[in-house]
Amino acid sequence: MLSLNARVLIAASAVLSSFFGLAGFTLDRTYHKSADGALVERLQDHVYALIAAASMDESGRLSIPAALPDQRFSDAQSGLFAQVTRNDGGWIWHSQSTEGLDIPFSQGLSRQDSVMRDITLADGRQLRLYSYGVVWSDTEAQDPSLAYTFSVAKDMADLNAELATFRRSLWGSLGGVALMLLAVQGTILRWGLAPLRRAENELAAIESGQQPRLKGKYPPELRGLTGNLNALLSHQQEHLERYRRTLGDLAHSLKTPLAVLQSAAESAQDSRELQVVVKEQVARMNQLTGYQLQRAATSGWTVLAAPVDVRAISQKVLAGLRKVYAEKAVAAELVEGEVAVFHGDEGDLMEVVGNLVDNAFKWCDHRVRIRIESRTIPKSEAVDLFILVEDDGPGVAPDMVRYVMQRGRRADSHTPGHGIGLSIVRDIVQLYGGSLEIGNSELGGAAVHVWLPARPKDLPMLQGA
Amino acid sequence: MRVLVIEDELRLREQLAARLQLEGYVVDAAKDGEEGLYFGREYPVDVGVIDLGLPKLSGIDVIRQLRSAGKSFPILILTARNRWQDKVEGLDAGGDDYLVKPFQMEELLARLKALLRRSAGWSQPGLSFGPVYVDTGSQQVKLNNQSIELTAYEYRVLEYLVLRAGQVISKTELTEHIYDQDFDRDSNVIEVFVGRLRRKLDPDNRLNVIETLRGRGYRFALEPTSAAGPR
Numbered sequence: 001m002l003s004l005n006a007r008v009l010i011a012a013s014a015v016l017s018s019f020f021g022l023a024g025f026t027l028d029r030t031y032h033k034s035a036d037g038a039l040v041e042r043l044q045d046h047v048y049a050l051i052a053a054a055s056m057d058e059s060g061r062l063s064i065p066a067a068l069p070d071q072r073f074s075d076a077q078s079g080l081f082a083q084v085t086r087n088d089g090g091w092i093w094h095s096q097s098t099e100g101l102d103i104p105f106s107q108g109l110s111r112q113d114s115v116m117r118d119i120t121l122a123d124g125r126q127l128r129l130y131s132y133g134v135v136w137s138d139t140e141a142q143d144p145s146l147a148y149t150f151s152v153a154k155d156m157a158d159l160n161a162e163l164a165t166f167r168r169s170l171w172g173s174l175g176g177v178a179l180m181l182l183a184v185q186g187t188i189l190r191w192g193l194a195p196l197r198r199a200e201n202e203l204a205a206i207e208s209g210q211q212p213r214l215k216g217k218y219p220p221e222l223r224g225l226t227g228n229l230n231a232l233l234s235h236q237q238e239h240l241e242r243y244r245r246t247l248g249d250l251a252h253s254l255k256t257p258l259a260v261l262q263s264a265a266e267s268a269q270d271s272r273e274l275q276v277v278v279k280e281q282v283a284r285m286n287q288l289t290g291y292q293l294q295r296a297a298t299s300g301w302t303v304l305a306a307p308v309d310v311r312a313i314s315q316k317v318l319a320g321l322r323k324v325y326a327e328k329a330v331a332a333e334l335v336e337g338e339v340a341v342f343h344g345d346e347g348d349l350m351e352v353v354g355n356l357v358d359n360a361f362k363w364c365d366h367r368v369r370i371r372i373e374s375r376t377i378p379k380s381e382a383v384d385l386f387i388l389v390e391d392d393g394p395g396v397a398p399d400m401v402r403y404v405m406q407r408g409r410r411a412d413s414h415t416p417g418h419g420i421g422l423s424i425v426r427d428i429v430q431l432y433g434g435s436l437e438i439g440n441s442e443l444g445g446a447a448v449h450v451w452l453p454a455r456p457k458d459l460p461m462l463q464g465a
Numbered sequence: 466m467r468v469l470v471i472e473d474e475l476r477l478r479e480q481l482a483a484r485l486q487l488e489g490y491v492v493d494a495a496k497d498g499e500e501g502l503y504f505g506r507e508y509p510v511d512v513g514v515i516d517l518g519l520p521k522l523s524g525i526d527v528i529r530q531l532r533s534a535g536k537s538f539p540i541l542i543l544t545a546r547n548r549w550q551d552k553v554e555g556l557d558a559g560g561d562d563y564l565v566k567p568f569q570m571e572e573l574l575a576r577l578k579a580l581l582r583r584s585a586g587w588s589q590p591g592l593s594f595g596p597v598y599v600d601t602g603s604q605q606v607k608l609n610n611q612s613i614e615l616t617a618y619e620y621r622v623l624e625y626l627v628l629r630a631g632q633v634i635s636k637t638e639l640t641e642h643i644y645d646q647d648f649d650r651d652s653n654v655i656e657v658f659v660g661r662l663r664r665k666l667d668p669d670n671r672l673n674v675i676e677t678l679r680g681r682g683y684r685f686a687l688e689p690t691s692a693a694g695p696r
Contacts, residue, residue: 286567290547297548317549320556324563326583347550354549 004196005189012185020174031166039159040116043130046070046152050082056136062086062148064093073097079155081127087147105151109133118156126156195219199226206233238300246296253288257281287420294424299345300431308349310340310372310385317353318370325361330368332361337373342385342452348428355421356389356448363393367443382454389448390441396422401438425450466581466625467491467642469513471501471527472543473520481514484570489617490577491645498522505531509641512581513540514573517555525558532559539580541573578602585628592627594687597666597674599627606666613665618643622658623666626675626685635682659683 002010054064064084072078073095082095083105102122106115106129113133120126131151137143198216205211213230264277314334322332342349353370360368371388405426422438425448429436434452441447468490472478475496482492493508495501498519505513505527513531517524528540542560544551552563561583562576582590582601590602598607604620606613615623621643626634636655643655659675666674676684 282567290565294547316553316557320553323556323561326561327579327589347548350549350553354553 004193005186008189009182009186012182016178016181020178024170024174027170028167031170032163035159035162039128039154040130043116043128043152043154044132046080046082046154047130047132047150050084050150050152051132051134054084060145062091062093062136068095076100079125079157081153083151085149085151086145087133087149088144090145103127103129103153105129105149105153106131107149109149111135111147126160127153128156129153195222212237235300242298243296246292250289250292253292254285257285257288291420291424294351295427297347298351298428298431299348307341307343308346310342310349310353310374310387311336313346313350314353314357314370314372317350317357321357321361328361328364328366330361330364330366332357332368332370335369335371337371337386338375340372340374340385341383343454344432344452348432352425352428352450352452353387353389355425356387356450359421359448360389360391360393360446364391364445365393367392369441369443377454384454385452387450387452389450390443391445392441392443393445395440395444396438396446405436405438422448466511466621467493467509468577469501469505469508469510469515469538470494471496471498471504471514471519471524472516473497473518474516480570481573484574488574489621491643498524498527502527502530505536506534509638510536510538511642512538512577512584514577515540515542515560517542517544517546517551525555528555528559537584539584541576541580543568575602582628587628592630593690594627594630594685595690596672597687599623601628608666615662615665619658619662619665622655623662626683630685630687630689633678633682633684638682 049069050064053068054062057063062084068074068082070080072080073082074097076097076099078097080095081098081101081103083098083103084093085091085105085107087108089107104119106117109115109131110133115129115131117129118126119129129151130153131149133147133149135143135147137146195216195218199214199218199222202211202214202216206213213233214226218226258281260277261281264274264281268274268277311334318332318334322330357368357370360370369388369390371386371390373386374383375386376383400422422436426436429450429452432452434450436451437449439447439449466489468485470478470481470485470492472481472494473496478494478496482494485492493504493510495504499521501515501519502522504510515524515527519527522530524542524544528542531540539561540559542552542555542563543566544555544563545566546552547565555563561580564573564576578590578601587601590600592599592601596609598610600606601624604624606615606620606623622639625639625642639655659677663670663675666672673686676686678684
């Protein structure tokens with residue numbers, strides 16, 4: 001993939017070259033046209049000067065003075081030539097400069113007719129010819145003995161040399177300006193993209209373990225990106241930390257049941273006793289792995305994640321549980337307050353809702369009520385999520401509530417079956433900095449309140465989000 | 466009853482099949498998703514036990530394809546994953562209940578019975594038909610509150626007919642759901658079982674418990690008296 005630098009420079013070069021090319025072409029054309037026009041005008045002036053210098057003598061013959069106003073007609077090297085012919089062919093005059101040359105001037109032009117053409121001589125010289133018809137009489141009669149054709153020719157070498165000089169200087173200066181503009185652009189680009197290069201270097205430093213996060217100050221356009229990158233990095237670090245901790249805990253807590261199994265295998269008296277021990281310890285290990293792996297899988301605040309539709313998640317869970325508890329014919333209702341969204345991980349939310357609603361279905365008599373609501377917190381514009389799950393069952397025993405709510409308590413060993421769901425919910429809610437409360441519902445059973453705050457302060461919001 | 470078991474772990478599959486056969490089920494056991502899907506499409510399955518993590522075709526896909534092929538038998542999902550996301554996905558795809566591994570065999574059997582009962586339209590394990598009472602949970606049968614001794618095959622025939630009380634069940638259907646494929650379908654062993662059931666449930670021949678509809682099959686003819694009758 002092309003670098004930003006190359007892209008901008010290629011685009012700028014293309015624009016500049018087409019712009020300057022077009023400008024140069026137009027200027028060249030215009031200059032050529034005006035130089036050409038000036039040459040024509042000069043040729044016409046020469047013809048008029050010749051006509052003015054010519055005179056008719058008494059015998060009715062035209063005479064051209066030997067000393068013409070323009071000296072160049074006398075100079076063989078001047079490149080300016082003239083010829084006058086009578087239209088009946090009976091008389092002809094050449095300027096001295098035409099000595100030895102055979103220039104095919106036009107002849108026999110009628111009054112006021114003119115011819116302009118370019119010719120190349122045998123020696124390679126290019127000439128422009130101009131001829132003009134004149135009648136030396138006041139009458140309209142076309143007497144060929146009174147009609148003359150005045151012709152002038154000029155070498156084009158001067159004009160061509162002039163054009164070539166102009167072109168050289170035109171294209172030279174245009175090219176110079178274009179190069180200068182490109183150089184300026186390149187410098188601006190380097191300066192403009194410097195923060196990106198700095199970010200690249202910092203990322204390389206992070207990769208090689210020299211620094212944990214992006215430290216430099218970045219322009220506002222990049223702050224969203226660098227901020228989120230930092231958040232992502234710390235999120236990943238936390239995740240890794242948690243995995244490590246969980247795996248450590250898991251390995252540690254699995255050792256005990258494994259030891260029990262080993263000693264039972266070595267010392268159990270009969271297979272029945274062994275069977276009992278194996279069953280017991282397998283159940284314990286199952287609960288341990290389930291709980292600990294669940295903790296590790298909990299994602300926590302996500303960066304750059306789209307908000308999760310709480311209603312859709314709740315409905316999915318409800319639809320699933322209605323199938324599972326079909327025999328109980330539970331009347332479950334989903335009450336929705338203001339638009340409920342959650343800016344965390346979808347799996348975590350499903351875990352919270354799934355465990356709470358599953359407990360409610362399990363313990364209810366026949367009624368379950370779920371309320372989900374987003375509430376805007378005054379002054380902060382943050383939108384918190386509230387979930388309330390109620391049932392009409394026997395409620396949660398105070399002992400169990402105390403057990404589940406003990407801070408830092410891991411519900412991984414010897415927790416009665418249904419407590420584990422609440423413990424998982426408690427862990428997830430704690431991870432998000434929210435709270436879990438267990439109380440009594442007006443339906444007669446348990447009411448579990450969950451509050452999930454909008455987003456912790458140290459996690460940046462997306463720029464413009 | 467015919468169970469489709471799709472489980473890739475050989476030992477678990479064999480244990481499941483052995484235990485289910487012991488409980489009187491006809492078992493079709495598949496080792497991967499493709500085979501399982503084929504069995505589910507081709508055999509007259511009453512209930513499925515499907516593992517989610519399968520080779521070739523995932524359990525979720527098997528369930529989806531079975532459902533879209535119009536197969537409506539209840540499905541119990543087996544999963545090693547404990548996350549609600551996985552459970553909900555399985556139920557959403559068409560599963561009816563789930564069981565997380567490792568599980569106790571008794572739990573699985575109880576869930577299967579409940580699913581079979583539910584799919585037949587009964588909500589309680591105990592089914593009452595006047596003097597006749599069938600408990601599909603404990604597999605006990607009572608006549609006028611007196612327990613009756615039935616052989617395993619007699620019970621299977623009775624349970625199949627009772628769960629579909631009022632419906633005509635052909636002899637072929639009964640055979641397919643009670644015996645393995647290689648059973649000789651021309652034998653009159655079903656007639657023998659029905660005859661024995663009639664004698665045990667209706668010794669005085671007054672109730673007409675199981676009707677024979679000539680050329681069509683059998684029908685359990687008693688009206689359900691428990692509130693939880695077929696919907």
